[in-house]
Amino acid sequence: MKITKKIVLEEKDMPTQWYNIVADMSVKPQPMLHPQTRQPLTMADLTPLFSEESARQELSTERFIDIPDQVRDLYRIWRPTPLVRASGLEKALDTPAKIYFKNESISPVGSHKLNSAIPQAYYCHEQGIRHMTTETGAGQWGSALSIACRHFGLDLTVFMVNSSYEQKPYRKSVMRTYGANVIPSPSPVTKVGRELRERFPNTAGSLGMAISEAIEIAQQQPDTRYGIGSTMSHVCLHQTIIGEEARKQLEIAGDWPDIVIGCFGGGSNFSGIAFPFMRDTLCEGKKIRFIAAEPEACPKLTQGKFEYDFGDTEGLTPLIPMYTLGHDFEPAAIHAGGLRYHGAGAVVSQLMKDGTMEAVDINQLDSFKAGILFSQVEGIIPAPESTHAIYATIQEALRCKEEGKEKTILFCLSGHGLIDMASYDRYFAGELNK
Numbered sequence: 001m002k003i004t005k006k007i008v009l010e011e012k013d014m015p016t017q018w019y020n021i022v023a024d025m026s027v028k029p030q031p032m033l034h035p036q037t038r039q040p041l042t043m044a045d046l047t048p049l050f051s052e053e054s055a056r057q058e059l060s061t062e063r064f065i066d067i068p069d070q071v072r073d074l075y076r077i078w079r080p081t082p083l084v085r086a087s088g089l090e091k092a093l094d095t096p097a098k099i100y101f102k103n104e105s106i107s108p109v110g111s112h113k114l115n116s117a118i119p120q121a122y123y124c125h126e127q128g129i130r131h132m133t134t135e136t137g138a139g140q141w142g143s144a145l146s147i148a149c150r151h152f153g154l155d156l157t158v159f160m161v162n163s164s165y166e167q168k169p170y171r172k173s174v175m176r177t178y179g180a181n182v183i184p185s186p187s188p189v190t191k192v193g194r195e196l197r198e199r200f201p202n203t204a205g206s207l208g209m210a211i212s213e214a215i216e217i218a219q220q221q222p223d224t225r226y227g228i229g230s231t232m233s234h235v236c237l238h239q240t241i242i243g244e245e246a247r248k249q250l251e252i253a254g255d256w257p258d259i260v261i262g263c264f265g266g267g268s269n270f271s272g273i274a275f276p277f278m279r280d281t282l283c284e285g286k287k288i289r290f291i292a293a294e295p296e297a298c299p300k301l302t303q304g305k306f307e308y309d310f311g312d313t314e315g316l317t318p319l320i321p322m323y324t325l326g327h328d329f330e331p332a333a334i335h336a337g338g339l340r341y342h343g344a345g346a347v348v349s350q351l352m353k354d355g356t357m358e359a360v361d362i363n364q365l366d367s368f369k370a371g372i373l374f375s376q377v378e379g380i381i382p383a384p385e386s387t388h389a390i391y392a393t394i395q396e397a398l399r400c401k402e403e404g405k406e407k408t409i410l411f412c413l414s415g416h417g418l419i420d421m422a423s424y425d426r427y428f429a430g431e432l433n434k
């Protein structure tokens with residue numbers, strides 16, 4: 001019997017609500033704290049930085065939250081994304097496991113990041129905000145927010161980590177094409193940027209530094225808000241469209257996952273694919289394994305401490321209860337730039353602490369190797385970040401083979417790697433280390 005390669009949802013069947021897992025957690029995440037007063041954050045603390053609706057969602061315990069029509073209209077440019085049976089990978093591994101991936105790489109910017117960029121820009125626009133600021137590492141988030149801001153007529157300033165600004169010229173070009181103002185960080189434009197440049201004259205920059213700069217500007221200007229690409233609860237909420245679609249698609253396929261896998265930077269694509277299935281484990285006791293695949297060079301979930309820490313280098317963000325390697329941790333310059341972040345989101349951290357999910361560390365030589373196999377058997381060149389999920393999937397599929405078990409594995413292909421070919425070239429040249 002021929003298997004169905006792609007399970008496609010019709011536009012009219014695209015989910016109308018995001019899922020807020022906090023509603024179903026028996027142990028709620030601990031509150032974020034104000035950096036000076038150390039009191040739990042309130043709406044009044046969040047609204048100078050984020051739109052009112054993003055702030056409301058950040059603190060919400062409501063189970064389902066409606067996706068606005070204007071956001072759904074833009075989602076329809078590329079959503080629903082296909083659920084694909086990785087039959088080529090199954091064959092290459094000679095595994096009895098069934099492997100599916102949710103293909104988020106087909107978004108116009110090539111990754112899942114647009115799922116949250118669009119609502120964040122929309123809520124700012126609705127409130128009469130004119131400007132947004134943000135940071136970007138490798139440039140995926142910056143590209144996503146650039147086009148989202150353009151859709152709603154907002155100006156965007158992106159602080160791009162200096163080393164990426166130099167080494168990844170094409171994402172800078174993408175952001176400029178969409179009309180954003182891109183500034184290498186640390187920059188002379190902000191007070192914190194000037195101080196950082198004085199303290200660390202030769203710094204390559206870091207995400208933590210760029211966040212500090214973007215926040216400084218948003219805090220100073222009343223018609224400006226800050227957009228964030230990962231970790232926070234409202235970002236993870238927006239990403240649940242991934243898993244909500246996947247549930248419907250697996251239902252069409254007559255299947256159900258035993259294992260759900262996502263690569264892990266701050267946790268947004270992992271949350272997106274996993275939370276809608278965790279609803280069944282939290283509410284109905286269904287047994288599913290959830291695996292976050294993080295890089296060995298930045299192993300916050302397996303090696304970090306669960307404690308209150310800042311999201312940025314300078315300590316401008318709230319204190320967040322999370323697994324962290326320390327806000328001054330400087331990860332090695334691995335090629336999966338989107339995974340080089342010192343902490344995990346508060347919700348995911350609590351789920352990890354409670355044993356609802358697990359994590360694995362993967363070194364970048366293994367992950368590139370997995371990415372190349374996937375490219376050759378499925379035809380899609382994955383983002384260096386996504387190759388971590390692919391490696392973890394391969395490990396589980398091989399275990400199924402050893403144990404003779406026919407499990408169903410679902411993973412999130414968070415993005416494609418077509419703008420990251422310089423990283424693949426360095427792998428081929430033998431220039432990457434573990």
Ligand SMILES: *Cc1c(COP(=O)(O)O)cnc(C)c1O
Nearest residue numbers: 140230265266267268269338415
């Ligand atoms: C940003 C990014 C990631 C990591 O971020 P999460 O918030 O952990 O999902 C992973 N994959 C791709 C393609 C990215 O752009």
